[in-house]
Amino acid sequence: MPLGLLKYGLSSEHPAPRFFRDCTEPKKSYDAVIIGGGGHGLAAAYYLAKDYGITNVAVLEKGYIGGGNTGRNTTIVRSNYLTPEGVNFYDASVKIYEDLSEELDLNLFYSTRGHFTLAHTESAMRTMRWRAEVNKHVGVESYVVGPEEISKACPQLDISCSGQAPILGALYHAPGSVARHDAVAWGYAKEADRMGVEIFQMTEVTGIDTKGGKVVGVNTSKGYISTNRVLSAVAGFTPRITEMVDLQTPIVIHPLQACVSEPMKPWLDTILVSGSLHVYVSQSSRGELVMGSSLDPYEFHSTRSSLDFVEGLTTHITDMFPFLSNVKVVRQWGGMADITPDFAPIMGKTPLEGFYLDAGWGTWGFKATPISGKTMAETIAKDMAPDLIKSFRLSRFEDYELTGEKGAASVGH
Amino acid sequence: MTSRIAKKRGEWINRDKPLTFQYEGQTVQGYEGDTISSALWAAGINVLGRSFKYHRARGVLSFANHDVNAMMTDGVDTNIRADVWPVADGMDIKAVNTIGGVLKDKNKYIDYLSPFLPVGFYYKTFYKPKSLFPFWEDKIRKAAGLGEVNFNYPRIIKPKKFAHCDVLIIGAGLSGLSAAVKAAEQGLDVIVVDENKQAGGSLTYDYAGEQTTADTLTSLLGKVESNPNIRLITDAYAGGFYGDKLVPLVGKDGITKVWAKSVIVASGAFEQPPVFRYNDLPGVMLGSAAQRLIHRYAVKPFNKGVVVTANDYGYRTALDLASVGVDVVAVIDMRRNGAPRDLSQKVRDKGIAVHISSCIYEVIPTSDKLGVKAVSVCPYDDISAGADSGHTVRLSCDGVAMSAGWAPAAALLYQAGTKMRYDYSVEQFVPDELPEGVFAAGKVNGVFDSKARQLDGQRAAAEAAAFLGKTVDVVTVPKVEMAPPSHPYPIVEHPKGKNFVDFDEDIQVKDFINAAKEGFDNIELMKRFTTVGMGPSQGKHSNMNAIRILARVRQLPVEKIGTTTARPFFHPTPIGHLGGRGFHPHRYTAMHEWHVDNGGVMMDAGMWMRPAYYQYRGRTMSAMEAVQEEALAVRQQAGMIDGSTLGKIEVFGADATEFLERFYTGKFSKQKIGESRIALLLDEAGVMVDDGLAVRVDDEKFYVSTNSSNAATVYREMQRNVQLWGLQVTLVNLTGAMAAMTLAGPKSREILSTLTKADISEASLPDGNMIQAEIAGVDAKVMRVSFVSDLAFEIHVPYKAGLHVWKQIMAAGESHGIRPFGTDVQRLLRLEMGHHLISHDTDGLTNPYEAHSEALLKMDKPFFIGQRSLKIIAKKTLNKKLVNFVLEKDFTGDMPNECNLVIEDGNIKGRVTSIAYSKYLNRVIGFAFVAPEQGSTGSTFSIRTDSGAMVKATVVKAPFFHLLDNDGE
Known part of the structure; x- marks a missing residue:
């Protein structure tokens, strides 16, 4: 047992301070307001304070922190994308994640387990090679492996997938990791708060006040706040915010669902994804299998679960692992994924001065939490987006300069 | 020593069918109808498992399918819930998650470390230095989890069943059965489902030492069973509530998906434990668990016991205990007013002492810490929730029954979209606004009095009938004045802790208080930080107490705290049940059998199966040889491919x-x-x-x-x-209705003309034209195409005629050396022809300008899909271009693969999209995306192979056949 825990047993009063203050009444004005207390918004607040000394910042969260997609994803972190822009960006995120527990002084359970994207068809194998080649070029450790290497890493996997979709190979991505997603939000909140950022939970933004093409304030359920810099980092609620400022984006909202099994002794050490079978699965440190599938095929603004999803997912899980037939699903849930036409995010400035957008995170937002926070903080501080996110600008949709990540989204879309 | 008692009316065990089984190496007797827990308890075995975190000994808690500390494995299956799983003769089981057996579990030392493992301890350590985290993580992972998975467990495929009804009633207790009878009387088609083996709910155990409850059940069940409009399904639970009133009923044999026109949720309530030090010891159980043991399984819960209660149910339990000879030492009532006089008098008449305004301060464990030795009782102020630990009295006993209140089993109501509110008259959450067609009745609706529950069931049924268009009199349920069945704060703090709120996750009172101190003072954050309710029971016995503690910490009323979201499933549900039969449809073309019989190497192509190439006429060739041979046949004589999947x-x-x-x-x-x-x-x-x-x-x-x-x-x-x-x-x-085949090659016209009277000459049927003609006696569409060969005919016939026409053409071509060819061959042939394949040679961003397809764009039309975008794209400079390339003549180096990158000056310029060796051309040819400046005929570019070698490629014109005449390009 680590010595750091001794104090908890030896002191009569619980020796741990609050992670973050209980802020209730916002001030009249802030240097910047961040809408959305998820991982992205909190990370942006943290880096604004840390990298740029901008601490007079309010984070407004309509529910509780980390309660949106930050707490609903399947916690996978990876950088094996398809475009060099994407690979560079997510690789920068992975690099921050690797040291983030120490930086935030909180164990995020960042666990590098290796990530296999299974290919069941020749065309999937081609895409794997494409991704591997681009990754390799950029310096990210990804390569195509055959069934033997997959079996070695996961001997329990039925390589024939019960005869339904034999596995031809996989894209192996060594840095693939999982983390405790809630803790990422808490850690950023804790450190941002320590530097002076104020986090308001149960505080909803009801309008954005503009004057002459510039942001001048926000209306909230706790009153008016004046500010000339506003970041929207609200994932599935992005359309609700952008319509407040008449900003058009090509974002559509699709439900994305996931589920967990009962805890069992660890046996699955790697992270497995199958595009053809629409499955991704890893085993948490609690022993639960965390399982997800592809987006629901319809636009829908809801976090309601469907039976259809879990029926499809479990069918395919037993294709891969027939012995799981009698293992039980404990809980299923849904999130709202903000999907863009090219499966890359929308980050940076907007035509409205002082209004910054961090959106379009679809199924790939959690893994980008640190780097999106860092780059959005820079964008806000300098009123200019750094090169790393230039190809994710909103105007690319007007300019026909898309960043095609469709092939790298983890499961079929 | 057995604690099995004399036969009880309505007992669930079959005394004519005794059985024996092994538990942790010990032989145990039981009866058919026993659950694992009831049989073990009857045999005097009280340690049924170890807890998840601290490995504390645990016994029975609820007997209601949330005793997740008593989970077993039989070596085949794991995480078997002993409280509800039936014993079987010859079973050999042991508790999960122990090292060295449930009594001697080597991990029990963790319990002594618990002061050093505060709430969320794993967030606070193990990460400095970073390099040690994998070490700690490995330890944590090994300690986590419950049962071990059996990798040899068979894949179980259970088809789904489907059912429809007017009214689905969830829960066959007093209110549910009353609702069923009433609804059926209106002529409605009713399904009643209950997770228990037998219907009746609390009517099967809450007797209070009398028989009236059993009489009520007998009469009600008689009405249900004799009514043809009612289908009663037991031993199955409603797993969730989904859109369109879809409710999956999960039984032992699989899932029945029920679509109901209306749903009455009469799922009752979960009894909640009061919280005090050592409330988790084997022998401490919920009052309803004790009652279930007595009446369902005829087992005496303990010999000498204490009842601690904060409602009238504890008194009823005491009467049941006394009726089977348990020496009930006292009823400890946490309320200041106690029970109504007639009830408490009944209890006193049995010689049981009643202490009001009292609580159990702590349980005194036996020396081995595996059972109850005594309880320490002290005064309790139920308004300030203060226990006066200075005045404790010790009562010796070997068991405790607890009744502090109820939490509505409202998960399905939440999933249906019900808004709930906190009702102080019952001290529980009750439905406030129900969605259309959804009704609640009985305890889940905050109705506890037995007469009122019957009426509430009838009321719900009447409302459902009205919703479904029946004319029916309104049923009113009179409000019964009674003390709240739940205590607002049944929580006794103790400086030494071990007063458990969540038994799944070993979470104590101080964990909640400390979590709130650390800022996790919102119920959702508290849930995530403490993990309350995240265990396999999903908070059935813990969420309500967690809410009460948080309300007290924040000094807010309970309704301001709210509840966490109740998501499916109601109980953990087997993956095999959910997955069902594993439906993977395949489609066969009309010629499928022929391909298989003639050596076709079949590949998946979406849902279809197609030959990639043939090991034709029993020959064994490499794929490469076969492909080149079939391709040569097309170039030199004729070949035919099954194109039915178009x-x-x-x-x-x-x-x-x-x-x-x-x-x-x-x-x-x-x-x-x-x-x-x-x-x-x-x-x-x-x-x-x-x-x-x-x-x-x-x-x-x-x-x-x-x-x-x-x-x-x-x-x-x-x-x-x-x-x-x-x-x-x-x-x-017509995709599935028509078969199609392409006959290609220089001899194709000659072959086809033997099977048709139609004029298929170049003049009458030039490339790009179609005629309707009889081929081999079958009316066919015959089209000149040039995808794989300059001369080719695509023949479409009805599916049923496909095989016949195919065979006739193959026979007619025999003397011309015709060969069937597969999809891999088609890939090569179209490559030689210079035809790209969309989504193979293009990707999700490729526009026609980049893929040499400008000629196909009629930009002068008023509109076509994508035209608006093309007008903008046309003004921009291209950033990539799809070109045809060849490798050097007699290339022998490291062969590039598709998706190898085109690299120039260390930058990615593009990638290879298709590449193949053509025996016919004796060259390696392909398509690649390159930078526009590399795209003109004759320019060269470099491809980086898998091994990192750089290979030179030259852009050429398509089709590639000019390579045959022109050596120098």
Whole structure:
């Protein structure tokens, strides 16, 4: 047992301070307001304070922190994308994640387990090679492996997938990791708060006040706040915010669902994804299998679960692992994924001065939490987006300069 | 020593069927109808498992399918819930998650470390230095989890069943059964489901030492069973509530998906434990668990016991305990007013002492800490929730029954979208606003009095009937004045802790208080930080107490705290049940058997199976040899491929031409009957989606083909746009109805002409034209195509005639050296021809300008899908270009693969999309995306192979056949 825990047993009063203050009444004005207390918004607040000394910042969260997609994803972190822009960006995120527990002084359970994207068809194998080649070029450790290497890493996997979709190979991505997603939000909140950022939970933004093409304030359920810099980092609620400022984006909202099994002794050490079978699965440190599938095929603004999803997912899980037939699903849930036409995010400035957008995170937002926070903080501080996110600008949709990540989204879309 | 008692009326065990089984190496007797826990308890075995975190000994808690500390494995299956799982003769089981057995579990030392493992301890350590985290993580992972998975467990495939009804009633207790009878009387088709083996709910155990409850059940069940409108399903639980009132009923044999017109949730309530030090010891159980043991399994819960209660149910339990000879030392009532006089008098009459305004301060464990030795009782102020630990009295006993209140089993109501509110008259959450067609009755609705529950069931049934259009009198449920069945704060703090709130996760009172201190003072954050309710029981016995503690910490009323979201499943549900039969449809073409019989090496192509190539006539060749041989046959004589998987759509109606003009990039208005045009489909962004052929059949009719993989997509998009544009067009998807084959090669016309009287000469049937002709006696569409060969015929016939026509052509071609060829061969042949494949040579962003397809864009049309985007794209400079390339003659180096990158000056310029060796051309040829400046004929570029070698490629014109005449390019 680590010595750091001794104090908890030896002191009569619980020796741990609050992670973050209980802020209730916002001030009249802030240097910047961040809408959305998820991982992205909190990370942006943290880096604004840390990298740029901008601490007079309010984070407004309509529910509780980390309660949106930050707490609903399947916690996978990876950088094996398809475009060099994407690979560079997510690789920068992975690099921050690797040291983030120490930086935030909180164990995020960042666990590098290796990530296999299974290919069941020749065309999937081609895409794997494409991704591997681009990754390799950029310096990210990804390569195509055959069934033997997959079996070695996961001997329990039925390589024939019960005869339904034999596995031809996989894209192996060594840095693939999982983390405790809630803790990422808490850690950023804790450190941002320590530097002076104020986090308001149960505080909803009801309008954005503009004057002459510039942001001048926000209306909230706790009153008016004046500010000339506003970041929207609200994932599935992005359309609700952008319509407040008449900003058009090509974002559509699709439900994305996931589920967990009962805890069992660890046996699955790697992270497995199958595009053809629409499955991704890893085993948490609690022993639960965390399982997800592809987006629901319809636009829908809801976090309601469907039976259809879990029926499809479990069918395919037993294709891969027939012995799981009698293992039980404990809980299923849904999130709202903000999907863009090219499966890359929308980050940076907007035509409205002082209004910054961090959106379009679809199924790939959690893994980008640190780097999106860092780059959005820079964008806000300098009123200019750094090169790393230039190809994710909103105007690319007007300019026909898309960043095609469709092939790298983890499961079929 | 057995604690089995004399036969009880209505008992669930079958005394004629005794059985024996092994538990942790010990032989145990039981009866058919026993659960594992009841049989063990009857045998005097009280340690049924170890807890998840601290490995504390645990016994029975609820007998209601949330005793997750008593989970077993039989070596085949794991995480078997002992409280509800039936024993079987010869079973050999042990508790999960122990090292060295449940009594001697080596991990029990963790309990002593618990002061050093505060709430969320794992967030606070193990990460400095970073390099040690994997070490700690490995330890944590090994300690986590419950049972071990059996990797040899068979795949279980259980087909789903389906059912429909007017009213689905969830819960066959007093209110549910009353609702069923009432609804059935209105002529409604009723399904009642209950997770227990027998119907009756609390009528099967809450007797209070009398028989009236049993009489009520007998009479009610009689009415239910004799009513043909009622289907009673027991031993199955409603797993969740989904859209359109879909409720899966999960039974031992699989899932029945029920779509109900209305749903009555009468799922009752979960008894909640009061919280005090050592409330988790084996022998401490819920009052309802003690009652279940007595009445269902005829087992005496303990010999000498104490009841601690904060409602009247504890008194009823005491009477039940006394009725089977338990020496009930006292009823400890946490309330200041105690129970109504007649009830407490009944208890006193049995010689049981009643202490009001008292609580159990702590349980005194036996010396081995595996059981109860005594309880320490002290005064309790139920308003300040203060225990006066200075005045404790010790009562010796070997068991404790607890009744502090109830939490509604409202998970399905939440999932249905019900708004709940906190009702102080019952001290629980009750439905406030129910969705249309959903009703609640009984305890889940905050109705506890037995007469009122019957009426509440009838009321719900009457409302359901009215909702379904029946005329029915309103039933009113009179409010019964009674003390709240739940205590607002049944929580006794103790400086030494071990007063458990969540038994799944070993969470104590101080964990909640400390979590709140650390800022996790919102119920959702508290849940995530403490993990309350995240264990396998999903908070059935812990969420309500967690809410009460947080309310007290924050000094807010309970309704301001709210509840966490209750998500499916109601109980953990087997993956095999959910997955069902594992439906993976495959489609076979009409010629499938022929391919298999003739050595076709079959590959999946979407849902279809297609030959990649043939090990023709029993020969064994490498894939490479076979492909080259089949390709040569096409180039030199003739070959035929089964093209039945092509999308085939008939488009007809007054606006058919207009529709194609808008849908595709080409011009169709002046297309003559019998002519075909390339049908290139883009998306709104101008990205290439599909290319097929559209043949005009008559003035208002086209026959359109699509790529095999896009058949469904194109048809769906056509349907969508016909609707969107409001055109008079009818679409018929003939993909499965028609077989198709392509006969290609220099001898193809000669072969085909032996089977038809039609004129298929070059003059009558030039490339790009179609005729309707009889082929081998079958009415066919015959089209000249040039995808794989300059001379080729695509023949479409009805599915049933496909095999016949195929065989006839193969026979006719025999003397000409005809060969069947597969999809791998087709890939090579079209490559030689210079035809790219959409989504193979293009990707999700490729526009026609990048893929040499400008000629197919009729930009002067008023509109087509993607045209608006193309007008913008046309003004921009291209950033990539699809080109044809060759490797050097007699190339012998490291062969590039598809998707190898084109690299120039260390930058990615593009990638290889297709590459193959052509024996016919004796060259390696391919397509690649390159930078526009590398795209002109004769320019060269470099491909980096898998191994990192750089290979030079030269851009050439297509088709590649000029390579045959021109050595120097």
